[in-house]
Amino acid sequence: MINENSKEFAFYRTTLEKLVENAPVGFYVLEDGNYLYVNAYYADLVGYSKDDLINKHVTIHQIIHPEDCSFIEHDLDKLNINEQIETNYNIRKIHNKGQIIYTQTHVIIANHNGKITSFGTVMDITKQKLVKQQLEDGSERYKSLFLYSPDAIFTFNREGKFVSANPASEEIIGYTTSELLEMSFIPLIHPEHVENALKHFEMALNGQTSSYHLIVTRKDGVLIHLRITAFPMRENGEIVGCYGTARDITQKILYDQQMEQLAFYDPLTQLPNRKLFEDNVDQLIHTRSSNTQPFAVLFLDLDRFKAINDSLGHHIGDVFLKLVSERLKNNLRKKDIISRLAGDEFTILLPKTDQEKVIQIAKRINKIMMDPFNVSGHSVTVSVSIGIAFGGNKEETVHQLIQQADTAMYYTKKYKKNSYTIYSKELDIKSAYKLKIERDLKQALEKKEFSLEYQPIFDMQTGEVSVFETLIRWNHKELGLIPPSDFIPIAEESGQIIQIGAWVLESACKQLKTWQNAGLPPFKVAVNISTKQLLHYDFVESVRQILKRTNLDPNWLELEITESFLVDDVELVKESLLNLKQAELSISIDDFGTGYTSLTYLRQFPLDKVKIDRSFIKDINRDYNGERITAAIISLAHSLNMTVVAEGIEEEDQLQFLKCEGCDEGQGYYLSHPLPVNLVKEIFLNQSNLK
Structure with a gap:
């Protein structure tokens, strides 16, 4: 079992911070154009110290090339309150010493009550940009770059067959140049990405330049992730094929996945954590229309889990929580979202449902949880207290809904156990009574x-x-x-x-x-x-x-x-x-x-x-x-x-x-x-x- 004050939680948090700080890509967080965080790679990329960036000596508007600000501002103008967008930009940044840096930025921009917050990763594509310009230029002086570039550089004819490939192509894809010249690019592409690859190939043949992500199968069968830049190849004014560059971003993809796992999933059960659960509920609140079916939030607490943990040991307790997670997943719909908040507390989001179905699900959970668990040779039986809150309108917040479900769960735990309670305002009255009791207890002795x-x-x-x-x-x-x-x-x-x-x-x-x-x-x-x-x-x-x-x-x-x-x-x-x-x-x-x-x-x-x-x-x-x-x-x-x-x-x-x-x-x-x-x-x- 992991809680927010445990050494294990601190370890995961420190690991995540180290991953971000030492990542092989730039990482930044902005609020209203001011830097809240940058990692070492980003600071080095733009030539400023982290202190200059974070303490507002330098803003994002001083770093982005003026000609590239307009389309970002256009996206910001379309962003409504409490909405967010996720997109990619190819933008130029200005180094502290004045040189232009070409970058590819993946960014999530959120408007939270009028405050604009951005989370972005940045890759330096200056070399790729130069390669593209050099290949289009056709100058002899760029042949060495073709030969010695760490990125794959290749050309295709209009049928998609390789016409040329540099040595880095052999290194990245695993096929020799002679083998590639006998092939079309299609057999190399993962089946799920073929349609996307063909779309961008057609764009190049129609005179457009594009950048996209592909999964490719190496000669040895290993799947790798490539960032492809494709643009038209012209001869005598006619488009005769396609130029392309490819960078191996497999390690970055794996790093991003690891970051996402640590940031949004519980490390013990692999279930979504509180942050991801709240994001899902919040999204459902703000996308719900008048004719959409209601949804429900369930708050679950295992009765007397501490007794199991203390009598059998924390290791058995952790194994038990994993088994509870699996049993819940196996007995709910695929569209239902289960989260572990902390300790022995779980939440469930039931979209597109009604009260009758929710009650059936709550009863089923109570029933299935009473079946004994075989935990490392120990037979363990536990009951669960459930609180239910229904999402009704856009005025509600995710925190209010979870608190309502928590209040209902507390009532179940105190007065019923192994049952469920649907939240009502009457429970808030009981909570107010509880607060009055707690407050007046402090003076009861003094007042005799x-x-x-x-x-x-x-x-x-x-x-x-x-x-x-x-x-x-x-x-x-x-x-x-x-x-x-x-x-x-x-x-x-x-x-x-x-x-x-x-x-x-x-x-x-x-x-x-x-x-x-x-x-x-x-x-x-x-x-x-x-x-x-x-x-x-x-x-x-x-x-x-x-x-x-x-x-x-x-x-x-x-x-x-x-x-x-x-x-x-x-x-x-x-x-x-x-x-x-x-x-x-x-x-x-x-x-x-x-x-x-x-x-x-x-x-x-x-x-x-x-x-x-x-x-x-x-x-x-x-x-x-x-x-x-x-x-x-x-x-x-x-x-x-x-x-x-x-x-x-x-x-x-x-x-x-x-x-x-x-x-x-x-x-x-x-x-x-x-x-x-x-x-x-x-x-x-x-x-x-x-x-």
């Missing part, structure tokens, strides 16, 4: 809007309270009571969970010490810890300091972590847990069964308790398989010397089943709802309900 409630966990055999789990509540002054499911993920994303978590931990320890001093029966207090807290560089020390400030014995504090955390940065998590155990704290694994771990996997961590997720408990007396799974978890956890807690007990039958299976502790609304501080004492009057 947080409070704690405590839900008892009972010993299944004695019926006594053994632990109180600490639960945070946020009473917002405008929005009222905000569910933890709304603000905890946002606190995690923004990093505010560090400060909030520290407040919860210290408040719970302080409250437990108060209860102990008041003479309540002995029990522990459990506090949920996020992965960001756990992996924070000074978390263990901060826990020690809280225990010291509150004068609480660490044996009375239990820290709960969610199962999914155990596959995030495994070694760091293990190290942090070991340090907590050395501080004499108890550690439990929460929501077990909802992630990718097994009890045998948990053996590598210093855990004391396993809390079975409520999704298993609710199936008791409804699903025999669910009951067997619950019983198996209890049995295996006991064999690993772990205490077992059942979450979400809501019925008497569930309670009795768990007691019969030997579950150690239980928690749920059937036993007790979470309690505010002032009601905790009352629970000890009713704890005999379990007996």
Whole structure:
């Protein structure tokens, strides 16, 4: 997997910059006639330093011959806002020392909101120009140039047969001069280029000069790329054939292809990258007419890819991403464009479609991605969250469409998983709600809007309270009571969970010490810890300091972590847990069964308790398989010397089943709802309900 901050990405970027800087052709970037970038070849070609060109001491208008400016300006005048052209120019440039340089320029010119930007490559064709003039002149003094030119020089009769060929022709094409004089040029041309070659040959016979690109087959069978210049051959005022020069540009073509691959394609999957994808969407937006079918942008994110990457290794993760790319390509239409944006994020452009077809495609993607992947001998299953945005009018921008699809994907990932969501403005409202939550979280502690409630966990055999789990509540002054499911993920994303978590931990320890001093029966207090807290560089020390400030014995504090955390940065998590155990704290694994771990996997961590997720408990007396799974978890956890807690007990039958299976502790609304501080004492009057 490659991201923009990785060493691998930096390597590809540095390589691309070196290729451009050291290319055997000139390369430049202009904005409104001023140079933004030139490579060494271009600066040397026109005789200026790069600094003089880039810092506006010299503009393009000082370098292009005045007589050649008019047809370039003509093209610029026709260029509308947000349009671009790609073309070739044969233009003269003026060297710093005054001499004329004949060049062939391939350029892309774009008008972006009135700002004219040009990207061009430049070849020096001065020698070819001289050859052309010398051959047309027919002077004896140019014979040496014919013999010693590094470019191929040849003549054809009106039937296309070779009449002459210089030594460079033999070197480039591989046939001897005598062999060429027995041939027509047609057999040398790649089949796909024959029509173009004949067209330019006819142009020369009609008195026109032209320059074009051909692919030719050498005598040894190797394909080479040639830049051909063809012009009429006259004798006594009549056109009797064609003169031509040919330069081998194979290396330049390969270089250009390599540059394009690095600039527009993801190096891992070979899919189009963000830049190329955005260009395709933007083109579709601006070419779409009123009677054109709509198009759709899909934003895909692999669910829990990080867990796969961390548990199996980054190499396996990279192989997996390649397989995902292939599976997507094999299940979409040829006209659909798939892109890898970054990490495990993909986008798909579906042109000429409608909502019904898009939904069918989204469902198919969800289905095919659930089939296991064989990744270097590992069976890997992953689901995908999809967001969909439809292109409707030219007022939309590519960035708005991708953002809309991203917003819809985020909603899928949070509330559905392995499904899809079509973007609507309602999702923007939810995004605004999320932003308000994130903003107001920063002041919630200061405004004392947080409070704690405590839900008892009972010993299944004695019926006594053994632990109180600490639960945070946020009473917002405008929005009222905000569910933890709304603000905890946002606190995690923004990093505010560090400060909030520290407040919860210290408040719970302080409250437990108060209860102990008041003479309540002995029990522990459990506090949920996020992965960001756990992996924070000074978390263990901060826990020690809280225990010291509150004068609480660490044996009375239990820290709960969610199962999914155990596959995030495994070694760091293990190290942090070991340090907590050395501080004499108890550690439990929460929501077990909802992630990718097994009890045998948990053996590598210093855990004391396993809390079975409520999704298993609710199936008791409804699903025999669910009951067997619950019983198996209890049995295996006991064999690993772990205490077992059942979450979400809501019925008497569930309670009795768990007691019969030997579950150690239980928690749920059937036993007790979470309690505010002032009601905790009352629970000890009713704890005999379990007996």
